[in-house]
Amino acid sequence: xxxxxxxxxxxxxxxxxxxxxxxxxxxxxxxxxxxxxxxxxxxxxxxxxxxxxxxxxxxxxxxxxxxxxxxxxxxxxxxxxxxxxxxxxxxxxxxxxxxxxxxxxxxxxxxxxxxxxxxxxxxxxxxxxxxxxxxxxxxxxxxxxxxxxxxxxxxxxxxxxxxxxxxxxxxxxxxxxxxxxxxxxxxxxxxxxx
Amino acid sequence: xxxxxxxxxxxxxxxxxxxxxxxxxxxxxxxxxxxxxxxxxxxxxxxxxxxxxxxxxxxxxxxxxxxxxxxxxxxxxxxxxxxxxxxxxxxxxxxxxxxxxxxxxxxxxxxxxxxxxxxxxxxxxxxxxxxxxxxxxxxxxxxxxxxxxxxxxxxxxxxxxxxxxxxxxxxxxxxxxxxxxxxxxxxxxxxxxxxxxxxxxxxxxxxxxxxxxxxxxxx
Numbered sequence: 001x002x003x004x005x006x007x008x009x010x011x012x013x014x015x016x017x018x019x020x021x022x023x024x025x026x027x028x029x030x031x032x033x034x035x036x037x038x039x040x041x042x043x044x045x046x047x048x049x050x051x052x053x054x055x056x057x058x059x060x061x062x063x064x065x066x067x068x069x070x071x072x073x074x075x076x077x078x079x080x081x082x083x084x085x086x087x088x089x090x091x092x093x094x095x096x097x098x099x100x101x102x103x104x105x106x107x108x109x110x111x112x113x114x115x116x117x118x119x120x121x122x123x124x125x126x127x128x129x130x131x132x133x134x135x136x137x138x139x140x141x142x143x144x145x146x147x148x149x150x151x152x153x154x155x156x157x158x159x160x161x162x163x164x165x166x167x168x169x170x171x172x173x174x175x176x177x178x179x180x181x182x183x184x185x186x187x188x189x190x191x192x193x194x
Numbered sequence: 195x196x197x198x199x200x201x202x203x204x205x206x207x208x209x210x211x212x213x214x215x216x217x218x219x220x221x222x223x224x225x226x227x228x229x230x231x232x233x234x235x236x237x238x239x240x241x242x243x244x245x246x247x248x249x250x251x252x253x254x255x256x257x258x259x260x261x262x263x264x265x266x267x268x269x270x271x272x273x274x275x276x277x278x279x280x281x282x283x284x285x286x287x288x289x290x291x292x293x294x295x296x297x298x299x300x301x302x303x304x305x306x307x308x309x310x311x312x313x314x315x316x317x318x319x320x321x322x323x324x325x326x327x328x329x330x331x332x333x334x335x336x337x338x339x340x341x342x343x344x345x346x347x348x349x350x351x352x353x354x355x356x357x358x359x360x361x362x363x364x365x366x367x368x369x370x371x372x373x374x375x376x377x378x379x380x381x382x383x384x385x386x387x388x389x390x391x392x393x394x395x396x397x398x399x400x401x402x403x404x405x406x407x408x409x410x411x412x413x
Contacts, residue, residue, distance in 0.1 A: 034260050038253060046244040054232035056241075057212040057355065060248050061403040067256060072326075101404055104219040107229050135237035153208045154234035160205070175201065179227065182204075186230040 029080050034071050040080070041087055042067075048115055052095055052108040062098055066091045088115055138188045146181035153178055200224045207231045210241070212402065251379065259327035319391050321410030323348065323399055331399060331408040334359070338391030345384045348374050348399065357407060358400045359383065363393045371397065 031037045045066060050059040070090040074083065092110045099107045139147045145167070152163040164174035199215065206213035208231070220228065236242060319338070323331035323346075332348035348357055359371040369389050374381040399407040 034256070035253070038256060042249055042252070043244060046249075047242045050242050050244075051236040052232070054207050054235040055210050055212050056245065056248075058403060060244075060252075061401050061405065063244070064252050064255075064401075065403070065405050067252065068259070071256065071260060098403060103215050105225055107225060108232060132237045132239075135234055150234055153204075154231060155238050157208065157210065157238070159209070178204070182227040182230045183223075185234070186226045189230065189233070 030078065031076050031080060031083060033076065034074065037071065037074065037076075037083055037087075038067060041084060045087060045091060048110065049091060049095065052110060053098070058098070062091075062094050065094050069094065085116075088112065091115075134189070134192060137192050138185050141188045141192075142181065142184060145177060146184055149174060149177045150181050150185060197224070200227065203228055204231050207235050210235070255329075258329040259325055319394055319412040321397060321412040323397070323408045323410040325408040329408075332410075334397050334410050334412070336361070336387070336389075336391045336394060336397075336412065342387050342389055342391055343384065344371050344387050345382070346371075346374065346397075347380070347382045348376065349380050356381070356402060358402070359397055360400065361387070361389060361397050362395045363389070364395045365393065374399075 031040070042063070046059060046063045049062050049066070050056070053059050053062065066087065070087050074086065076083075088110070089112075092112065095108070095110055096106055099105065139150065142150070148167060149163055152158040152166055153160070158166065160174050160178070161171055163178075164171045167174060167177070169177065199217070200220065203213045203215060204227070207228070319336040321334050323334065325331055330349075332346060334344065334346040337343040337345070344359075344361070346359060356373050356375045358373045361369045361371050363369065369387065371387060372383050372385045374383040394412045396409050396411045398409045401407055
């Protein structure tokens with residue numbers, strides 16, 4: 001049975017990484033080997049990265065890179081929470097590097113505080129992202145046509161042409177609708193976060 | 195109005211494809227739109243779970259890296275037989291690619307037309323792709339000539355749909371050798387290259403996102 005302890009003010013990373021943290025409960029369990037690290041974290045880590053890139057190919061590449069980078073210097077004599085903290089720090093770096101390499105700007109990033117709850121805290125195994133709920137909030141606040149074009153394009157996977165047909169507008173009109181809807185969604189998102 | 199490259203980015207995200215971006219940084223307004231598109235796409239029901247094949251394949255690759263086999267490793271190119279097979283394959287590729295008649299090294303009689311000599315061991319540059327942990331990823335043969343030829347086989351990087359190979363020269367310059375399409379983690383590439391094979395230092399495989407997967411010093 002796992003013994004839990006209250007730890008103080010700092011989470012020591014498995015290598016050189018350190019992270020200031022609030023008072024929290026750490027699971028005293030440790031991982032037996034790299035395979036248990038992998039099995040316990042692959043799903044959550046992939047979901048987290050997928051939520052930041054929006055496509056499988058990049059999510060798979062970056063998840064692979066995180067594990068390759070993190071596992072090599074990993075010490076296993078630290079708690080699971082510390083290992084997950086290290087994986088999270090590695091994922092932040094890998095994602096930032098990905099956007100710097102492909103776009104030159106940071107398009108999305110992993111917020112440590114948000115991700116930590118699901119990825120690091122013991123006993124949490126749900127999706128490490130509140131994206132679906134947040135997206136529903138945003139869509140619910142939009143005018144019908146804007147909401148519909150975004151649903152067709154990004155939730156139902158329609159092409160612009162298919163979305164235009166479904167909405168009985170021209171393709172160019174659908175593109176304009178999509179662009180305006182995305183801008184409005186971004187603005188509503190900022191208000192949701194505020 | 196959305197520029198063409200932003201439209202292409204949004205189309206890729208909507209379709210679940212890897213987006214491409216060329217020529218400079220996006221404008222701040224475009225960044226906002228692109229970021230929102232990613233968030234919307236990532237919220238699509240059922241798409242956020244990892245593919246089981248990917249999970250298994252990555253586990254296998256990591257096992258190869260972190261659980262090195264006990265005893266002798268299989269380094270096919272380092273064995274005489276493996277080298278011979280790969281050189282033979284390279285020779286076959288050179289023949290097909292050049293669409294010329296080639297002599298058989300063991301039977302030179304009766305050959306009337308030789309526009310493209312068969313590769314011989316002493317003129318080839320060969321190497322074995324190895325991951326940082328020592329796992330063998332494949333082999334490469336570079337045949338110097340006009341044009342030169344590069345032949346490679348790649349194995350066990352199944353989480354990628356393709357890998358790119360770059361040749362590094364002794365003067366520090368880099369030449370793209372080509373992209374290897376992978377099926378079940380395996381693929382081959384044969385291609386003419388305009389490079390002085392004597393100046394080659396090594397070859398490196400990269401994932402589609404640019405991560406170096408393994409290198410092959412060329413002997």
